């Protein structure tokens with residue numbers, strides 16, 4: 001049944017953090033695919049009873065790849081709880097640290113995680129298909145990639161004192177102003193950063209032109225899209241209104257983030273620790289939507305910076321060519337945003353107001369409920385807090401980017417499986433493609449569970465009776 | 476040619492921040508990766524947990540479920556040196572806040588009760604690893620040779636430790652490069 005090159009090993013519990021089960025119908029065709037998230041840490045539960053102002057420090061420990069996003073969403077929820085209007089300098093500094101994180105996170109994903117697949121090929125040996133193998137083949141690019149990620153991390157460190165888990169955004173503002181020397185040092189780094197972003201772009205454009213069919217055929221499907229936009233309808237990463245668009249980009253809803261419970265509901269499934277948010281008016285699971293770079297570009301009317309706006313035009317030319325829903329287009333969307341984040345960061349640093357020293361609002365304690373939303377690198381991040389009169393947390397609800405994409409990732413995996421499994425026969429290459437499909441979404445599984453994109457993976461195939469037919473993993 | 480020491484890194488009940496700190500070696504990363512053999516790690520693409528003849532096993536995160544417990548035992552059996560890398564691995568870290576609840580209470584509060592609305596199910600499929608009653612530090616499960624606190628630790632510590640191992644010495648981390656935040 002199964003062709004020889006695919007290794008079938010007995011599964012043990014420790015084979016992987018990411019597991020996929022593919023269910024076949026009685027004709028041996030794919031009926032359903034399940035991407036299981038295998039970890040539950042309980043942040044929403046164990047923060048109950050803590051002082052609310054600890055939340056930005058606690059919740060950033062959900063994820064070391066996008067700690068800044070959690071800290072910002074959390075601080076914004078705290079601002080809302082307290083009724084704080086934060087000073088303009090604080091807002092500019094929060095935005096700046098956010099772009100620093102976009103730069104490091106998008107660089108990390110493209111160069112460290114995705115580009116080995118793109119540059120070395122999906123079927124290259126695993127020993128080679130990683131950033132180390134890439135360094136052997138193309139040391140110059142890898143060095144530049146390292147610099148770019150480092151540049152983003154340096155922005156974070158200049159503001160928050162350290163690269164991972166900075167202590168910076170607090171209810172009402174930020175902890176410290178920007179040192180003028182740091183500003184000058186950071187401004188000197190943009191030329192190289194833009195050049196590296198261009199290199200990444202060229203790498204991807206080459207892929208797109210030589211593998212257009214792969215881009216088109218691979219996990220390409222219709223879905224709703226969700227992302228933040230500003231008052232002019234342009235993409236907004238730090239603050240804005242939540243826009244929900246249909247598969248062709250047409251507007252379904254646009255609302256203040258605090259109203260999200262009217263539009264977004266969540267469901268649980270017995271087979272995953274990750275919840276399944278959906279667009280409530282369309283029900284579950286039809287209300288499937290996607291978030292993240294591709295979604296943000298698909299909902300936005302435009303981008304407010306010149307270089308990124310030009311990139312967006314190129315991106316849209318591809319998208320309008322039947323690629324709007326193609327999972328692989330996440331990679332290109334991420335690179336458009338990389339340029340956008342660089343331009344925004346540069347813009348902020350060139351404005352003398354970034355050195356402002358009034359950085360924290362104060363007022364007597366209030367209490368209540370608050371929602372804080374930002375666009376994390378991987379998508380819309382919602383923190384929703386209920387705070388008691390004594391300032392302790394009553395409860396919290398967090399919807400992370402990878403959660404929003406949960407239904408979509410399952411759909412993507414099912415599509416790939418359908419292309420590779422017929423009549424109960426499994427074609428070679430399924431494993432790498434399944435993983436590649438998941439990786440397009442850059443699942444921040446530490447937000448939802450953990451695994452840095454390239455998670456150990458086992459695919460289990462069940463027949464219509466629920467019996468295990470095959471278990472596949474790479475040897 | 477000398478055999479390169481095998482280094483494995485695993486990511487248990489943690490946030491990936493400790494692995495980020497590893498990547499924060501930046502330019503030194505390539506130099507180091509050229510001298511060691513990085514086997515199992517979230518940044519490589521090996522799918523199975525083949526830890527055989529590991530010189531240094533680096534653990535990020537605490538031990539919170541049955542799968543993580545098994546990984547830790549396996550890594551210990553195969554490694555000459557085990558390093559607890561970061562507050563979560565050394566002390567249990569932020570995760571231990573959940574120890575005031577039983578796993579049943581956590582699951583109920585996390586999945587069944589509002590704000591999700593009615594009709595929700597508890598994740599309990601056998602494919603999902605069961606939570607341990609308490610999240611514990613790595614050295615509550617196996618012997619740890621090198622403890623490195625910090626949330627996350629400084630990349631400098633890893634640079635130092637690997638340098639010592641490459642020089643054939645057992646690393647003793649100088650206190651001035653350790654920190655506790």
Ligand code: SF4
Pocket residue numbers: 061064164165488489490491492493535536560561562563564568569625626627628
């Ligand atoms: S010690 Fe800190 S950085 Fe490391 S895994 Fe734990 S929370 Fe994340």
